[in-house]
Amino acid sequence: MKKFLFYILLGLAAFAFLYPFIWMVSASLSEERSITDVSLWPVALTFDHYIKLFENIPIAGSFVNSVFVATIVTFGVLVFSSMAGYALARHRFKGRNLLFYFLLFTMTLPFQLTLIPNYILMVQFGWTNSFAALIFPGLLNAFAILLFRQHFLSIPQDLIDAARIDGCNEWRILFQILWPVSVPTLITVGIITFMTTWNDVLWPIIVIREEHLMTMPQLVTLFAVGGRSMGQIGMKLASATLLALPIIIAYLIFQKHFIQSMAASGQKE
Amino acid sequence: MRRNKTISSYLLVSPYLLHIFVFVLFPVGFSLYLSFHQWNIISPMEYVGLTNYEKVLQDQYFLKSLRNTLVFLAIHIPLQIGIALGLAVILNQKIWFRAFFRGAFFMPVVVSGVVVTILWQQLYGYEMGSINLFLMKLGFEKIGWLTDPQWAMPSIAIMATWKNVGLYIILFLVGLQSVPKSLYEASSLEGATRWQQFWHITLPVINPTMMMVMILSTIGGFSLFIEPYVMTGGGPLNSTLSAVLYIYKQGFFYYHMGYAATLGLLLALIILLVVFIQRMVIENKQP
Numbered sequence: 001m002k003k004f005l006f007y008i009l010l011g012l013a014a015f016a017f018l019y020p021f022i023w024m025v026s027a028s029l030s031e032e033r034s035i036t037d038v039s040l041w042p043v044a045l046t047f048d049h050y051i052k053l054f055e056n057i058p059i060a061g062s063f064v065n066s067v068f069v070a071t072i073v074t075f076g077v078l079v080f081s082s083m084a085g086y087a088l089a090r091h092r093f094k095g096r097n098l099l100f101y102f103l104l105f106t107m108t109l110p111f112q113l114t115l116i117p118n119y120i121l122m123v124q125f126g127w128t129n130s131f132a133a134l135i136f137p138g139l140l141n142a143f144a145i146l147l148f149r150q151h152f153l154s155i156p157q158d159l160i161d162a163a164r165i166d167g168c169n170e171w172r173i174l175f176q177i178l179w180p181v182s183v184p185t186l187i188t189v190g191i192i193t194f195m196t197t198w199n200d201v202l203w204p205i206i207v208i209r210e211e212h213l214m215t216m217p218q219l220v221t222l223f224a225v226g227g228r229s230m231g232q233i234g235m236k237l238a239s240a241t242l243l244a245l246p247i248i249i250a251y252l253i254f255q256k257h258f259i260q261s262m263a264a265s266g267q268k269e
Numbered sequence: 270m271r272r273n274k275t276i277s278s279y280l281l282v283s284p285y286l287l288h289i290f291v292f293v294l295f296p297v298g299f300s301l302y303l304s305f306h307q308w309n310i311i312s313p314m315e316y317v318g319l320t321n322y323e324k325v326l327q328d329q330y331f332l333k334s335l336r337n338t339l340v341f342l343a344i345h346i347p348l349q350i351g352i353a354l355g356l357a358v359i360l361n362q363k364i365w366f367r368a369f370f371r372g373a374f375f376m377p378v379v380v381s382g383v384v385v386t387i388l389w390q391q392l393y394g395y396e397m398g399s400i401n402l403f404l405m406k407l408g409f410e411k412i413g414w415l416t417d418p419q420w421a422m423p424s425i426a427i428m429a430t431w432k433n434v435g436l437y438i439i440l441f442l443v444g445l446q447s448v449p450k451s452l453y454e455a456s457s458l459e460g461a462t463r464w465q466q467f468w469h470i471t472l473p474v475i476n477p478t479m480m481m482v483m484i485l486s487t488i489g490g491f492s493l494f495i496e497p498y499v500m501t502g503g504g505p506l507n508s509t510l511s512a513v514l515y516i517y518k519q520g521f522f523y524y525h526m527g528y529a530a531t532l533g534l535l536l537a538l539i540i541l542l543v544v545f546i547q548r549m550v551i552e553n554k555q556p
Contacts, residue, residue: 006359013356014373017431021376023399024388036397080284087281091274099282106293108544110488112513113537116520116530117296117303123310140288170277199381202494202513206521217383224387225499233391240387244380251379255372258379263439 021244028237035233049238056228056235058212059242062219069134069215070197076139077193078186084140085148086174090160100149107142115206122207133207134215138197144189147264151185152178188261191254198247216243303530310524321531331532334512335539337422341511342490344426349486350479353434357441358467371442375435382432386499389428390415393500415501418508425496425509433489437482444478445471480551484544491540512536 027035031044053059087093088100118137127133155178163177179186204218211219220239222228251258304321308314325331356374360367377385392399393414401411414424452470461469493511497503503510503518516536520529 003362003364006362006364010356010359010364010370014370017373017376017435020388020392020431023392024384027391036402080288083281084285087278091278091281093275093278096278102289106289108541109293109297110491110537110540112491112516112533112540113300114293114296114533115513115516116526116533117299118292119520120299120303120310120526121291121296137292140285145285170274170281174281195379199383201381201383202517206517217381220387221383221495221499224383224390225502236387237391240384244384247379247381248376251376255368255375259371259375259439262375262378262436263443 021248024237024244025241028234028241030234032232032234049232049234050242052232053235053238053242057219057223057239059216059219059239061212062214062216063242063246065131065213066198066216069131070194072135073138073197074190074194076135077141077144078190080140081144081189082148082174082179082182082186084145086152086170086178088145089149089152103142103145107146115202119206128207129210129213131213134204137203138193141193143265144193147185147189148182151182155181187257188264191257191261192265195247195258300530300534303527304534306527308526310526314527317527321528322535324528325531325535330507330510330515331512333507334510334515337508337510338490338493338512340422341426341429341493342487344423345429345490346483346486348426348430349434349437350482352430353437353482354441354475356434357438357445358471360438360442361445371438374438377432378435380432382495383499385428385432386496389431390500393424393428416505418506421501421505421509425493425500429489429493429496433486440478440481441475444475448474476551480548483547483551487543487547488540491536491543 022040023038026040026042027038028049029042029045029047030038031046031048034043037043088096088103122128122133125132127136159177159181160173163173168177198215199217200215201217201221204215205221208214208218214222220243223239224236305316305318306314307317307320360371364370395401395411395413395416398414400414405411413420415421448471453466456466456470492513494513494517497509497511497514498517501509503514512532513536516529516532519525519532
């Protein structure tokens, strides 16, 4: 009896979480004047909103920009953060502990503190309106270093010693010996980095003004807020659907990894 | 050999050192410097002493944005903890389709806030939004979710809960699964009710999770930007003006760089202080 109640509760909750997405897709495929009649399926099915969207804004280009930026940032974070994490976990050098405490300290700093000065930095570097502004500030982050450090601490010293005796230098140890046994950590850091970079919108809005350089969330945001959508709900929802699609597809394929990675990211406090 | 290794140690951390210097240390120092100046990026910087700080203390908009954040947190945190904990407790039972339910609750977490905001803006529509149409079918009055100053911030808080709660369900689940089964069995033998078990065994164990949810939600509340930016522009009557939106407007609308940096600096201090107080209060409450 109690179980039955649980299922009803869960069912209602699942409906509340999934229904808005279903409505969004159906509404984006319905004629503008029929959108209020949409409950579950499209009413007066049409692809008009999508066709007009592609005619009006460079959304395909923005998709390519987003993939490009998120891929490079993710790759950079994996390489540079694992380097620092490895040194902090397995090397003894002057200032190591100081550096580690410093790392923990910078993790607590709110981004609001550096938003304005970082923008001015981009202006001084001449990086506004370029991918450099989207890529370089994201190439490393303290949380990724911490995850790598924790993971590398758990690796048996024998493995590293054996590699050193075989004449491996530190770079080969990290990338050819340690990386292959660190796949779960690489996936966790990779998913979190890719997702946060893909979804970020405040920073792109600040540093990018030219349409052909915009990432997908930025372009969709400005489209929905500005006059370009001409108040057309169908087109706004179509742009939102396209923006959601890549991440949802990735999520459906790698669901378990997504959930585990995000759970790990929540553990940082 | 030894020396080579030391050199490689520093080489390994050198990208991090460079990055942290350029994008964290320098900006923090520079933002302090900026806070004593007036600057619109184009004309030369002008030293103004403590003027920016004096202005912040009397800035109605900044104070309003802090009050709005409080309204958001007062609704968002209890909702978030209540719903996440409730659903996590249910999901922690032997339940069919657990993976499906978990996956469904988690869906909004992975999607961009832009998607969620555009979507809910339509759901919240006054005349034709799905929620009001549904309320009218049930015989209730329409609500001005985003047009009534009383409702606009609570509406954003409800939406934010919908967006994030999946993550906290997972975190609570991790916490719940760390409770040793033997504790429940032993207490059952001594005649403890389910409710007593929850209160005296489960709750103390998931206390750290609770604190984490609270702190992450608080930081999230102080970071609101895209939601008011897309949905309301900070209105109606500035009732959804968030602190970050206000900094954005000062910095990139009016080009008051010195003043915007001062706002960012003080906001960061406020966040650190609030999180610190939350920690103190919760840790002192623990037995």
